[in-house]
Amino acid sequence: MKPPPFTYVAATSVAEAVAALAAHDGEAKVIAGGQSLVPMLNFRLLAPAALVDINGIRELDFVDATADGGLRIGALTRHYTLLTSPDVAERFPVLGEAMRHVAHLAIRNRGTIGGSLSHADPAAELPMMVTLLDATLTVAGPGGERQLAAADFFDGALTTVLAEDELLTTITLPPLPQPHGWGFHEFAQRAGDFALAAAAVVLTADDGAAANVRLAVMGVDENPSRIAAAEAALVGQPVSDDTIAAAAAAVREAVDPPEDLHGSATYRRHLVGGLVERAIRDAWARATGNAGGAA
Ligand SMILES: Cc1cc2nc3c(=O)[nH]c(=O)nc-3n(C[C@H](O)[C@H](O)[C@H](O)COP(=O)(O)OP(=O)(O)OC[C@H]3O[C@@H](n4cnc5c(N)ncnc54)[C@H](O)[C@@H]3O)c2cc1C
Incomplete structure (x- = not known):
């Protein structure tokens, strides 16, 4: 399909882009890479009166x-x-x-x-x-x-x-503590597809205990989120099978995954816990200098 007709504005400065958006009274959309917007226009999910192109800024x-x-x-x-x-x-x-x-x-x-x-x-x-x-x-x-x-x-x-x-x-x-360990794991049905779920962890190892822990997940709620209870399960102690299991359990408890044709909420809840476990293991291995293949 083709998009509905629209006016095209090529902005060359932030001020020009903002002025063009304001001039169209809520009926204009910014276009950047167009990789999400253009399919939505072509499917006629959106019909803005104007596109404000920011590629010239x-x-x-x-x-x-x-x-x-x-x-x-x-x-x-x-x-x-x-x-x-x-x-x-x-x-x-x-x-x-x-x-x-x-x-x-x-x-x-x-x-x-x-x-x-x-x-x-x-x-x-x-x-x-x-x-x-x-x-x-x-x-x-x-x-x-x-x-x-x-x-x-x-x-x-x-x-x-x-x-x-x-x-x-x-x-x-803002800067991360240096050195730090990190882990990132996601599961998608095919390479390049949007993920069903993902988990990311950043932490430091201070005197053999996890510190500065940040743990975020996505695909299992309307927005990505940090899971404070899972972070708390790790802080102040060495990372072990028990603390990893406690953090994963806290994540499964905190999230509210969607149901769709790609997977049930139960499946996504189970999946994200597994991804969290792997991300913590990688982060801890990197933080303690035992990364091996994970470096
Ligand atoms: C087949 C396919 C697979 C994809 N897989 C993934 C994936 O695995 N992971 C992933 O993260 N993404 C994926 N994407 C999406 C891709 O990352 C898009 O590039 C991204 O979502 C949108 O960026 P864009 O620059 O193309 O934005 P556009 O499509 O130009 O705009 C997207 C929206 O953002 C608004 N916008 C753009 N820039 C600004 C700005 N500076 N200020 C205010 N509003 C703005 C637009 O008005 C529009 O509403 C995929 C896309 C396709 C087509």
Whole structure:
């Protein structure tokens, strides 16, 4: 199918894009990589009066290593750039690993971090990564800029708190403790498909005990989330079969998975617990220098 007719605006600055969105009074959509939006237009799930193309806003395409050990990422940064960035690999290897699971090469060449976060698919890797990594998201609107914690950005499946005349511009990742261990596991039915579920863990080993634990899951609720009870099950003790089982049990208890043709809620709950167990084992092995094949 073909999309319904729309007016096309090619913005070359953030101010121009915001002004174009505001001028269309909620009837315009931003187009970035187009990898989610264009299929929705073609299926006529959306019929915006105008598309505001942000691909000409070069100032939104960057990965900057910040002096504090974190990263600032422009919203127009392509998935492929994140996958191949030496700064991502060095500072946030868990993000580098997650990018290996995002779609296929052709989609990674066009899809952007800003598009993925704004689209807010419950089974997408980047919303989970910004939740895990406590990112701050900068948004520009007619009244200026505002900053949002990643945990406050997602508002249900395919929904965010972005207003219709706002543009996501920058993603800031605060530094992780160095050195740290990390683990990421997901299950998808075919390589490149959206995952049925995924789990990611970052932690440090302090005097033989787990510390600075962050554990996030996706695909098992409307939004990705950190699971505080699972983090608490690990903090302050050596990671063992018992603590791993307790953390996985806390995750299974906390989530509310969807039912669909790909799997039942019971199946997804069971699956995510297994992924959590593997992610914790990898993170602990890396943190304690026993990673072997997991390095
Ligand atoms: C076959 C296929 C498989 C895929 N598999 C995966 C997968 O495994 N994992 C995964 O995470 N993704 C997957 N995707 C989606 C892909 O990652 C998309 O690139 C991403 O979801 C959207 O990014 P985009 O830049 O293409 O955004 P677009 O499609 O251009 O836009 C998506 C939405 O975000 C809005 N938007 C875009 N940029 C901004 C901005 N800066 N500010 C405000 N609003 C904005 C648009 O208005 C639109 O509503 C897949 C896509 C396809 C077609």
